[in-house]
Amino acid sequence: xxxxxxxxxxxxxxxxxxxxxxxxxxFSVLFYVVEHGYRxxxxxxxxxxxxPVGEAGGGIGHAILGSIILIxxxxxxxxxxxxxxxxxxxxxxxxxxxxLLGATVELLSSIPSIVIGxxxxxxxxxxxxxxxxxxxxxxxxxxxxxxxARTTEEMLKLVPHTVREAGLALGLPKWKVILRIVVQGxxxxxxxxxxxxxxxIAGETAPLLFTAFASSQxxxxxxxxxxxxxxxxxTYAVSPYDDWHEKAWGGALVLILMVLGLNLxxxxxxxxKRKRGAS
Amino acid sequence: MSFDVxxxxxxxxxxxxxxxxxxxxxxxxxGIFFFLFDLSLPAIKEVxxxxxxxxxxxxxxxxxxxLPFIYGTCASSILALTLATPISIAAALFLTELxxxxxxxxFGFLVEMLAAIPSVVYGLWGxxxxxxxxxxxxxxxxxxxxxxxxxxxxxxxxxxxxxxxxILAIMIVPTITAISKEVFxxxxxxxxxxxxxxxxxxxxxxxxxxISSSRSGILGAMVLGLARALGETMAVAMVIGNAPEISxxxxxxxxxxxxxxASEVAEASGVHLSALGVVGLxxxxxxxxxxxxxxxxxxxxxGRAH
Amino acid sequence: MINGAGATFPYPLYSxxxxxxxxxxxxxxxxxxxxxxxxxxxxxxxxxxDFGASDSPMSDExxxxxxxxVMHVPATMGAVVLSYQLPGLKSPLKLTGALLADIFMGKITxxxxxxxxxxxxxxxxxxxxxxxxxxxxxxxGSGTTSIFSEFLSKSSPDWKAKVGKGTALRWPAGIGGKGxxxxxxxxxxxxxxxxxxxxxxxxxLKLPVAWMENPKHQFIEPTPESVMRAAEGALSQIPEDFRxxxxxxxxxxxxxxxxxxxxxxxxxxxxxEKRAALFDFxxxxxxxxxxxxxxxxxxxxxxxxxxxxxxxxxxx
Numbered sequence: 001x002x003x004x005x006x007x008x009x010x011x012x013x014x015x016x017x018x019x020x021x022x023x024x025x026x027f028s029v030l031f032y033v034v035e036h037g038y039r040x041x042x043x044x045x046x047x048x049x050x051x052p053v054g055e056a057g058g059g060i061g062h063a064i065l066g067s068i069i070l071i072x073x074x075x076x077x078x079x080x081x082x083x084x085x086x087x088x089x090x091x092x093x094x095x096x097x098x099x100l101l102g103a104t105v106e107l108l109s110s111i112p113s114i115v116i117g118x119x120x121x122x123x124x125x126x127x128x129x130x131x132x133x134x135x136x137x138x139x140x141x142x143x144x145x146x147x148x149a150r151t152t153e154e155m156l157k158l159v160p161h162t163v164r165e166a167g168l169a170l171g172l173p174k175w176k177v178i179l180r181i182v183v184q185g186x187x188x189x190x191x192x193x194x195x196x197x198x199x200x201i202a203g204e205t206a207p208l209l210f211t212a213f214a215s216s217q218x219x220x221x222x223x224x225x226x227x228x229x230x231x232x233x234x235t236y237a238v239s240p241y242d243d244w245h246e247k248a249w250g251g252a253l254v255l256i257l258m259v260l261g262l263n264l265x266x267x268x269x270x271x272x273k274r275k276r277g278a279s
Numbered sequence: 280m281s282f283d284v285x286x287x288x289x290x291x292x293x294x295x296x297x298x299x300x301x302x303x304x305x306x307x308x309x310g311i312f313f314f315l316f317d318l319s320l321p322a323i324k325e326v327x328x329x330x331x332x333x334x335x336x337x338x339x340x341x342x343x344x345x346l347p348f349i350y351g352t353c354a355s356s357i358l359a360l361t362l363a364t365p366i367s368i369a370a371a372l373f374l375t376e377l378x379x380x381x382x383x384x385x386f387g388f389l390v391e392m393l394a395a396i397p398s399v400v401y402g403l404w405g406x407x408x409x410x411x412x413x414x415x416x417x418x419x420x421x422x423x424x425x426x427x428x429x430x431x432x433x434x435x436x437x438x439x440x441x442x443x444x445x446i447l448a449i450m451i452v453p454t455i456t457a458i459s460k461e462v463f464x465x466x467x468x469x470x471x472x473x474x475x476x477x478x479x480x481x482x483x484x485x486x487x488x489x490i491s492s493s494r495s496g497i498l499g500a501m502v503l504g505l506a507r508a509l510g511e512t513m514a515v516a517m518v519i520g521n522a523p524e525i526s527x528x529x530x531x532x533x534x535x536x537x538x539x540x541a542s543e544v545a546e547a548s549g550v551h552l553s554a555l556g557v558v559g560l561x562x563x564x565x566x567x568x569x570x571x572x573x574x575x576x577x578x579x580x581x582g583r584a585h
Numbered sequence: 586m587i588n589g590a591g592a593t594f595p596y597p598l599y600s601x602x603x604x605x606x607x608x609x610x611x612x613x614x615x616x617x618x619x620x621x622x623x624x625x626x627x628x629x630x631x632x633x634x635d636f637g638a639s640d641s642p643m644s645d646e647x648x649x650x651x652x653x654x655v656m657h658v659p660a661t662m663g664a665v666v667l668s669y670q671l672p673g674l675k676s677p678l679k680l681t682g683a684l685l686a687d688i689f690m691g692k693i694t695x696x697x698x699x700x701x702x703x704x705x706x707x708x709x710x711x712x713x714x715x716x717x718x719x720x721x722x723x724x725x726g727s728g729t730t731s732i733f734s735e736f737l738s739k740s741s742p743d744w745k746a747k748v749g750k751g752t753a754l755r756w757p758a759g760i761g762g763k764g765x766x767x768x769x770x771x772x773x774x775x776x777x778x779x780x781x782x783x784x785x786x787x788x789x790l791k792l793p794v795a796w797m798e799n800p801k802h803q804f805i806e807p808t809p810e811s812v813m814r815a816a817e818g819a820l821s822q823i824p825e826d827f828r829x830x831x832x833x834x835x836x837x838x839x840x841x842x843x844x845x846x847x848x849x850x851x852x853x854x855x856x857x858e859k860r861a862a863l864f865d866f867x868x869x870x871x872x873x874x875x876x877x878x879x880x881x882x883x884x885x886x887x888x889x890x891x892x893x894x895x896x897x898x899x900x901x
Contacts, residue, residue: 252403436778
């Protein structure tokens with residue numbers, strides 16, 4: 001073999017090697033989360049409140065409930081807003097407002113979620129003098145809106161123009177063409193975008209640290225602090241108590257199952273759609 | 280375009296409603312800048328901008344120098360980019376040039392799964408798996424063999440800049456890989472075939488045809504990775520040691536702008552809170568700057584915005 | 586509803602007291618915010634709470650700011666202990682105040698320093714696996730820091746000159762943890778580390794603690810008993826207002842980093858039901874309350890001291 005061929009082989013080996021190094025952390029994280037996490041999972045873990053500090057037992061039922069509440073609230077806010085913006089970006093793209101909105105949405109999506117949390121703290125927590133589920137939901141929704149807006153725009157742009165022209169030719173007003181034909185026909189793709197956004201915020205911790213804050217009680221009202229799985233994981237992980245560390249792994253396992261589960265669902269959903277040739 | 284017609288009042292109402300949504304977005308972005316500035320004002324007035332650029336951060340003593348956070352952010356991001364870029368480019372090359380369809384698809388899927396793991400889970404894993412490994416094996420070895428360099432000197436806590444850089448690298452690999460992948464795909468096959476026809480090896484073809492013509496795209500990917508690294512909070516907060524230090528040593532515990540906010544806001548009040556607002560404002564401005572840089576790079580590649 | 590705020594150290598004990606007292610006395614409820622000694626003093630001076638709690642006594646300047654005289658009621662006692670992680674060490678670490686000051690100043694950075702090995706020969710071997718002394722201190726303001734730094738100031742003129750004492754300091758070395766929990770978390774995780782925490786914490790988490798040298802050149806293990814020795818040794822010195830530091834008390838078997846934890850009240854507050862209940866609670870805490878102390882790893886007050894305090898508090 002001459003030196004060029006040697007270089008070639010070395011390079012190819014190096015590339016494959018480095019590429020697989022990229023996957024090592026994935027396997028490591030999944031392995032440890034499963035290995036340490038499953039030990040913490042039991043009926044109490046999902047249904048009980050935490051035990052007094054330092055004592056074993058108890059669970060994070062309140063955090064699971066809290067996360068669900070926050071996700072639902074954030075979705076209620078962000079889905080209509082995100083869809084609306086996405087429609088504007090796709091169906092009215094020639095208007096100046098749309099182009100301005102496009103830049104704004106991109107800028108919004110590049111803002112770190114901790115800064116969004118700080119903003120939410122300034123406009124909700126400070127004036128209303130307290131941490132609350134409201135604040136947490138608002139912070140999460142601000143993270144979700146640009147995501148949903150972008151995926152909505154992308155999905156709607158995929159709809160062939162002929163469809164719109166056909167609708168107009170039939171005499172439908174533009175808004176009906178958009179809603180009843182374009183959007184309605186893309187519902188499953190739009191849902192994918194929404195699910196992706198939900199999967200993303202399910203694991204968001206930073207903005208909740210000082211908006212929803214935390215709690216050791218069951219739901220106490222939307223104007224009170226509320227627990228959530230990611231914040232619970234963080235609090236437990238940095239504490240000195242071994243029992244809490246174990247619960248942190250358990251929480252991580254729950255989160256990973258949720259998030260990966262949602263992602264896999266989308267994959268198969270998309271694959272299914274593609275095979276059937278529908279939008 | 281023929282779609283730009285408005286038949287009746289329904290259309291106008293519909294459009295105006297959507298404009299309201301746009302208005303909300305505009306208000307939001309303006310509001311974020313305004314309120315963050317508003318939150319920071321008391322600190323800027325009381326402590327003064329020049330002393331906030333100091334090297335020491337000690338809130339109970341009312342000392343609010345944010346330089347350590349800026350240093351920590353820069354150092355950890357640069358370290359992360361240095362580690363992540365070669366790996367991401369290799370992964371993207373693997374996906375586009377080297378792998379068979381099915382293996383490539385699986386590999387691509389797995390890299391995307393890396394991106395789906397929440398930051399706090401990376402932090403947990405980093406804290407209990409990576410840091411002991413660094414502290415017991417990697418860092419002592421580095422200190423024993425390269426301890427004369429300032430980067431590998433000093434006490435070994437485990438929680439360190441190195442840990443943060445490493446975890447950040449893992450987290451931004453999917454980002455850089457995804458963009459690089461697109462960039463490599465867009466290299467015209469004719470170019471690649473031409474180079475091969477001249478008798479080059481695989482390696483030479485990749486180097487000459489693919490990588491050389493993708494330089495600005497790769498740069499864009501790196502900037503996007505940087506943007507991601509800047510905002511990363513939880514994983515960093517859990518492994519970096521939360522120490523407002525400025526030190527060349529990779530073993531030194533540090534603090535980034537994001538991790539400082541995360542660890543201190545909940546209990547902060549008064550000037551302390553406002554000082555953290557200044558940190559947040561800086562972070563906002565820096566990420567805005569990176570965003571515009573990115574747009575510049577991407578549009579200079581011939582109007583391929585996105 | 587009686588509102589209080591302050592020190593985190595005695596919070597578990599006070600929690601128990603509130604619970605038991607509320608059980609026995611219908612119509613009384615307590616709300617305590619465990620925000621730290623500094624916060625407690627601030628809220629007391631702002632009069633946003635009915636009582637404050639602080640691990641260190643208020644300074645003269647702080648007392649001047651009060652609109653009405655403040656009474657310091659010693660409620661319990663504790664100790665600041667040095668917890669460490671040196672897995673190979675079979676016997677407890679022995680340290681002097683001067684050595685500790687040097688360590689926290691960054692002058693002594695390795696476990697195999699000759700002055701440390703002189704007191705702890707086992708370190709010769711242990712320091713091979715864990716050479717660095719990894720210092721952990723507090724990043725937030727705290728009464729624990731105040732007591733610890735006062736001890737170091739008394740033990741080392743160098744420390745006194747360069748760092749001094751206070752609830753927050755410009756630490757020359759080490760990393761900072763948030764609260765007792767944060768410091769404990771670091772010490773548990775990082776081999777070769779050492780940090781200062783409250784005795785209660787070390788006991789609950791079963792962490793090794795250093796035996797400190799007292800003025801009688803004895804190396805004393807921190808326990809509720811050795812803290813009581815310190816209080817007993819200081820009895821004759823304790824002034825009328827009970828503001829007294831229990832660090833470096835020259836008594837047999839006394840742990841040198843002990844301290845009172847105070848409840849701060851306004852004796853001249855409006856003489857209504859709330860005042861009556863609050864002062865009754867204080868009397869209860871000084872008597873019945875003390876019986877819960879040792880079980881929870883707090884040190885009960887010496888009887889003669891309790892008698893003295895009761896004559897001040899006993900006025901209904």
